[in-house]
Amino acid sequence: MSTPATAEALPASPPAASRLRPHAWWRRLAALGESTPASVGVVIVLAWVALALLAPLIAPYPPNANDMAALAHTTPSRAHWLGTDQLGRDLFSRILWGARPVLIIAPLAVLGAAALGSLLGLVGGYYGRWIDLVITRACDIVLSFPVIILYMIILAHVGSSAWNIVGVLTLTKAPIIARIVRGMTLDLREREYVAAAKMRGESALYIMLVEILPNARGPLVVDMCLRTGYNVIIIGSLGFLGIGLPPPDPDWGGMVKDTYGMMMVWPHMALFPCAAISSLVVGFNLLAVGLRELGLRD
Amino acid sequence: MARFFAKHLLFLLFTLLVVSFLVFTLNEFSPGAVARKILGAYATQEQVDVLTKQMGLDRPVLVRYVEYLGGLASGDLGYSARFKLPVREVIFKHLANTVLLAAIAFACIVPLSTLLGVVAGMRESSRVDRVILMFSTVVASIPEFALGVFLASVFVVWLGWLPGTATLVAGGGWSVAAQLVLPVTVVVLFDSGYVVSMIRASMVEVMQRPYIRTAVLKGLPFRAVILRHALRNAMLTPITVIMLQINYLVAGVVVVETVFAYPGFGRMILEAALFKDIALIEAGALVAVFLAVLTNILGDIAYVLLDPRIRA
Numbered sequence: 156m157s158t159p160a161t162a163e164a165l166p167a168s169p170p171a172a173s174r175l176r177p178h179a180w181w182r183r184l185a186a187l188g189e190s191t192p193a194s195v196g197v198v199i200v201l202a203w204v205a206l207a208l209l210a211p212l213i214a215p216y217p218p219n220a221n222d223m224a225a226l227a228h229t230t231p232s233r234a235h236w237l238g239t240d241q242l243g244r245d246l247f248s249r250i251l252w253g254a255r256p257v258l259i260i261a262p263l264a265v266l267g268a269a270a271l272g273s274l275l276g277l278v279g280g281y282y283g284r285w286i287d288l289v290i291t292r293a294c295d296i297v298l299s300f301p302v303i304i305l306y307m308i309i310l311a312h313v314g315s316s317a318w319n320i321v322g323v324l325t326l327t328k329a330p331i332i333a334r335i336v337r338g339m340t341l342d343l344r345e346r347e348y349v350a351a352a353k354m355r356g357e358s359a360l361y362i363m364l365v366e367i368l369p370n371a372r373g374p375l376v377v378d379m380c381l382r383t384g385y386n387v388i389i390i391g392s393l394g395f396l397g398i399g400l401p402p403p404d405p406d407w408g409g410m411v412k413d414t415y416g417m418m419m420v421w422p423h424m425a426l427f428p429c430a431a432i433s434s435l436v437v438g439f440n441l442l443a444v445g446l447r448e449l450g451l452r453d
Numbered sequence: 454m455a456r457f458f459a460k461h462l463l464f465l466l467f468t469l470l471v472v473s474f475l476v477f478t479l480n481e482f483s484p485g486a487v488a489r490k491i492l493g494a495y496a497t498q499e500q501v502d503v504l505t506k507q508m509g510l511d512r513p514v515l516v517r518y519v520e521y522l523g524g525l526a527s528g529d530l531g532y533s534a535r536f537k538l539p540v541r542e543v544i545f546k547h548l549a550n551t552v553l554l555a556a557i558a559f560a561c562i563v564p565l566s567t568l569l570g571v572v573a574g575m576r577e578s579s580r581v582d583r584v585i586l587m588f589s590t591v592v593a594s595i596p597e598f599a600l601g602v603f604l605a606s607v608f609v610v611w612l613g614w615l616p617g618t619a620t621l622v623a624g625g626g627w628s629v630a631a632q633l634v635l636p637v638t639v640v641v642l643f644d645s646g647y648v649v650s651m652i653r654a655s656m657v658e659v660m661q662r663p664y665i666r667t668a669v670l671k672g673l674p675f676r677a678v679i680l681r682h683a684l685r686n687a688m689l690t691p692i693t694v695i696m697l698q699i700n701y702l703v704a705g706v707v708v709v710e711t712v713f714a715y716p717g718f719g720r721m722i723l724e725a726a727l728f729k730d731i732a733l734i735e736a737g738a739l740v741a742v743f744l745a746v747l748t749n750i751l752g753d754i755a756y757v758l759l760d761p762r763i764r765a
Contacts, residue, residue, distance in 0.1 A: 192587075192590075292464075295464075295468075295749075296468050296471055296472065299468060299700075299742060299745035299746050299749060300472065300738075300741065300742055300745060301700060301701065301704035301705045301741050301745060302705070303704075303705050303707050303708070303719070304704055304705070304707070304719070304722055304737070304738065304741050307707070307722055307723055307726040308476065308479070308722075308726055308734055308738060309479070312479055384594060388594075388596045391596045391598070391599070392596055392597065392598060392707075392708045395596075395598040395708060395711070395712075396707065396708065396711060396723060397727070398723075398726075398727070408596075408598070411598055411599070411602060415598075415601075415602055415605075415712070418602070418605060418606060418609070418610055418617070419609075419610055419617070422606045422610050425602045425606075426602060426603070426606055429596075429598070429599035429602045429603060430599075432596055432599055433594060433595040433596065433599045436594040436595070436596065437590070437591055437594040437595075439594075440590050440591075440593065440594045441590060444586065444590055
């Protein structure tokens with residue numbers, strides 16, 4: 156989730172994407188090195204992405220294979236670097252495989268929220284009047300609902316699956332993005348270049364997507380980094396509450412849920428997945444802190 | 454001021470109405486489902502049909518919704534199938550427990566994060582600022598359950614100083630006060646990370662204002678500049694954020710409550726959701742939204758009180 160993600164994040168701005176030549180992206184990536192938090196964040200996030208991609212090659216065992224012989228000594232050993240869980244499954248392999256669903260669902264939900272939220276914010280901010288009022292009020296209502304309770308109610312009714320989690324995360328995060336984009340649109344729609352586009356007879360959709368949205372990019376990217384981190388926390392928490400991804404495939408939150416009751420005997424079973432999820436979120440949040448710093452310096 | 458309150462009160466009622474309708478329709482999506490959920494998987498279809506008729510569940514959703522609203526107005530929240538008690542009793546018992554946790558946590562979060570936020574923000578990019586910023590970023594990045602596991606592994610498993618559960622029943626040689634230490638610490642750490650960064654950002658912005666430079670150039674001691682000129686203005690933006698934390702503390706602490714087996718409001722809703730205890734979910738959702746909108750209004754009021762320009 157380094158800067159190039161903007162290209163995927165805002166597919167609605169083709170000129171901005173094509174204007175930037177490949178080496179411009181490299182310059183931007185290199186610029187991240189100027190901020191210590193940003194570079195640490197990028198390294199952590201990229202490391203997890205690499206581990207998740209290479210899981211089939213690195214993981215010493217299949218994630219759901221039980222090693223009954225290891226149950227006598229579940230603690231870390233040469234055969235099982237991080238030990239095994241209560242069913243004799245290799246923790247290192249499960250943590251590697253567990254990175255995959257998180258790294259797919261969290262960014263996917265952020266992209267969904269960014270698309271939906273940008274659209275709502277643009278329409279509300281651009282047209283104003285009653286459309287704006289309806290959108291703002293609807294967003295307020297969704298935002299006033301304690302997020303985790305909303306998940307519990309919805310997921311308890313429609314059951315839990317990766318797609319449902321993406322859907323719920325998208326719906327509940329979109330209002331925040333909408334608020335940011337709306338605020339910027341209110342300001343940007345008064346600019347000369349918007350007036351010029353109107354004089355040219357461009358359609359409202361063109362003005363919103365091509366003239367206004369690309370200029371709201373900066374704060375959006377920082378916010379999307381933060382949202383990805385929060386999404387990782389929520390996906391983990393849902394797993395921990397037992398309403399996340401269905402077992403038996405490894406899911407960090409679910410791994411903690413199954414084993415934290417045994418902490419007095421085997422603390423490592425809960426500690427390692429906790430360390431994994433914490434480090435990933437720290438990565439995303441450091442990246443956000445760094446991007447904000449870099450943005451302020453310009 | 455009267456208009457201000459009337460407008461907010463109207464919005465509160467409107468939100469409650471919309472949310473109650475949404476949750477109601479979501480819960481009662483399929484007419485047979487409610488009776489099936491109450492009777493369980495082993496009841497025959499006949500039994501389900503009889504109960505559906507008895508409870509009047511075969512009538513249109515809208516009619517039943519209006520009836521439900523009538524019940525709410527007279528204080529009847531329904532009957533909890535999970536706890537076999539009137540919903541009102543269940544909710545208030547759990548809510549009281551969570552309010553205890555939330556009140557202690559809030560009393561720690563506000564002074565702690567104000568202190569850290571102001572100290573960090575008064576000299577941007579100083580070493581102290583970097584340390585506090587990193588601390589708050591990292592602490593806010595650790596999910597509550599992971600924070601709970603980390604702290605428990607040190608203070609419960611390794612040192613044995615504190616109990617690992619907080620059931621609020623003094624037992625196993627641990628007092629209720631000792632039981633509260635870990636849940637409160639987890640909530641305070643996780644939440645202050647976020648609040649500190651908000652206060653810091655606001656403080657940084659205020660310190661760049663001309664009136665602060667004037668105060669410094671006038672020769673005022675730095676302490677007086679901070680306390681008398683910067684602090685009040687720096688708290689304007691974060692005060693709404695701080696008020697919103699009440700909302701998180703009461704309704705959003707499900708995870709912490711689950712980690713420490715704390716008999717609170719969030720865990721009650723989780724249980725209700727898993728058990729499909731519809732009356733309890735509906736009432737719980739309403740209470741949660743009521744709290745959410747109320748804290749929003751409190752935030753607005755606090756903002757008005759701090760900013761004399763709006764008060765007029």
